[in-house]
Amino acid sequence: MNEVLILDVLLLTLALVAAVAIVRVRSLLAATMLSGIYSLIMALVWSNMHALDVGFTEAAVGAGATTVLLLGTISATGRLSRRTPSLDLRAAAVVLFTGGLLIYGTLDMPDFGDPHAPIHQHRVPKLLAQQVGKVPGRPPLGMDPPDPAHPHPRDDFNGHVPNTVTSLLAAYRGFDTMFETAVIFTAGISLVLLLRRRDDDIVEAWDEREREVQTPRPVAPVPQPPTRSYTAVGASAEPDDAPKGEA
Amino acid sequence: MSKRHPVTGAFQAPRLIEHQSVLRVSCKLLVPFIIMFAVYVITHGELGPGGGFQGGVIMAAAFIFYGLVFGASRLVDRIPSRITDFLMAAGVLLYAGVGLHNLLAGSNFLDYSALNPAHPSEGEALGMTLVEYGVGITVTSVFITIYVTITEPRFMRSKRENVKVTD
Structure with a gap:
C-alpha cells in the first residue's frame, strides 16, 4: 500500500483530534498548547508531502512563535474561557456548509503528484524557461562537467540556486517577497505606533486601571515614617495609588 | 506556588529568577545555539529548506525565550526598542537597496546577476543571500517587538515595582 497515504491518514486523524480538542477544552493554556501540537502535526504533513519549506515555516511560526505570543496574551489576561453553549446550530451549519464547499x-x-497536472504542463515549464533568476548559457542539470568559471555544484538547478523555493521567492517573485517584507515591517510599525506608550503613560494607565477595578474602600492613611525610602511591593500598599489626582 | 495577580487574575511567575537555576542555566546555554541555528537557516536559504523568514522567526524565538525566562524588561535591557525599531526598517531597506543597486548598475530591479557581472551565478547567490538577510532582520525585530508589546503591562508592572520612591 501507499506509505505516504498511510502516514497522511494517521497524521490528519491526529490533527483532527487536536482541532476538536481545541474547541472543546476550556482552559486557554491547554488550547494554546493544543494549537501548537496541531501546527506541529501539520508541519509533519507538509514534510510528508516533500514541501519542506512550508513544513519549516509551519513549525517555526505556527508551533513556535504563535504559541509563545498566545502564551504572552494569556498571561496578561486570564486562563479560562467563558462557558459557552456546547452546540450552536447556526454556527455548525455555516461551518459544515463551508467545509462541504471546500471539499467539493x-x-x-488533479491528484497529488500527478505529472500531467496543468501546473506541470503549462506554468512550470514557462517559469523554468524564464531568464530571471537564472544564469544564461548554463547547461541543463547533469549534462555538464564542473565548469571552473562557474564553480557551482552539479546539482545546480538548471542554472538556478539549488533550492527551487528560494529561487522562486527571491528571484522570480522578488517583488512579491519584497512587499511581503514591507507588510511585516508595516505590522511592526503599527504595533509601535498603536500599542507602545511612553513609560509615564503606562504607569499612569496602570494606576488608573487599578483604581477602577478595585472596589472603592476608604483610603486610610498608611502611617509612614516621613523620610523613608522604600521599595513598592504590592499594588494595595502604595500611597501613590491614593487618588490624589482627583482631589 | 503560582500567585494570582489581585487585579487582572493573571498567574504570576515566581519573582526571583535567581532561584530557578534549571530554567536560567538551560536558557543561557540554549540561546546561543538557537541563534547559531537561525543564522545557519538564513545563510543556507538558497541551498536547503529555510530562508530569511524561517530563520528570522527562529532568531526571534531565541530572544523571546530569553524574555520568557528572565522577563521582558531584561530582554529590553539586552536589546533596546531603539535597536529593534532601527533593524525593522534596515531589513526592508537592505532588500530594496539590493534591488536598487542592480537598477543603477544597468540591469533590472532585483536582477541579482548584476552584482557580479563576471560571475553571474555568484552574483545570483550573493543577491539572494543579501535579500534573505534583509527579510531575516526585519522578521526578527518585528517578532521581538510583538512579544515585548504584548507583554507590556506585566513588564511595566515589574519595572514599576523596582522604582524606588523617596519622600
Missing part, C-alpha cells in the same frame, strides 16, 4: 472544490483538483 477539491474534487476538480
Whole structure:
C-alpha cells in the first residue's frame, strides 16, 4: 500500500483530534498548547508531502512563535474561557456548509503528484524557461562537467540556486517577497505606533486601571515614617495609588 | 506556588529568577545555539529548506525565550526598542537597496546577476543571500517587538515595582 497515504491518514486523524480538542477544552493554556501540537502535526504533513519549506515555516511560526505570543496574551489576561453553549446550530451549519464547499472544490483538483497536472504542463515549464533568476548559457542539470568559471555544484538547478523555493521567492517573485517584507515591517510599525506608550503613560494607565477595578474602600492613611525610602511591593500598599489626582 | 495577580487574575511567575537555576542555566546555554541555528537557516536559504523568514522567526524565538525566562524588561535591557525599531526598517531597506543597486548598475530591479557581472551565478547567490538577510532582520525585530508589546503591562508592572520612591 501507499506509505505516504498511510502516514497522511494517521497524521490528519491526529490533527483532527487536536482541532476538536481545541474547541472543546476550556482552559486557554491547554488550547494554546493544543494549537501548537496541531501546527506541529501539520508541519509533519507538509514534510510528508516533500514541501519542506512550508513544513519549516509551519513549525517555526505556527508551533513556535504563535504559541509563545498566545502564551504572552494569556498571561496578561486570564486562563479560562467563558462557558459557552456546547452546540450552536447556526454556527455548525455555516461551518459544515463551508467545509462541504471546500471539499467539493477539491474534487476538480488533479491528484497529488500527478505529472500531467496543468501546473506541470503549462506554468512550470514557462517559469523554468524564464531568464530571471537564472544564469544564461548554463547547461541543463547533469549534462555538464564542473565548469571552473562557474564553480557551482552539479546539482545546480538548471542554472538556478539549488533550492527551487528560494529561487522562486527571491528571484522570480522578488517583488512579491519584497512587499511581503514591507507588510511585516508595516505590522511592526503599527504595533509601535498603536500599542507602545511612553513609560509615564503606562504607569499612569496602570494606576488608573487599578483604581477602577478595585472596589472603592476608604483610603486610610498608611502611617509612614516621613523620610523613608522604600521599595513598592504590592499594588494595595502604595500611597501613590491614593487618588490624589482627583482631589 | 503560582500567585494570582489581585487585579487582572493573571498567574504570576515566581519573582526571583535567581532561584530557578534549571530554567536560567538551560536558557543561557540554549540561546546561543538557537541563534547559531537561525543564522545557519538564513545563510543556507538558497541551498536547503529555510530562508530569511524561517530563520528570522527562529532568531526571534531565541530572544523571546530569553524574555520568557528572565522577563521582558531584561530582554529590553539586552536589546533596546531603539535597536529593534532601527533593524525593522534596515531589513526592508537592505532588500530594496539590493534591488536598487542592480537598477543603477544597468540591469533590472532585483536582477541579482548584476552584482557580479563576471560571475553571474555568484552574483545570483550573493543577491539572494543579501535579500534573505534583509527579510531575516526585519522578521526578527518585528517578532521581538510583538512579544515585548504584548507583554507590556506585566513588564511595566515589574519595572514599576523596582522604582524606588523617596519622600
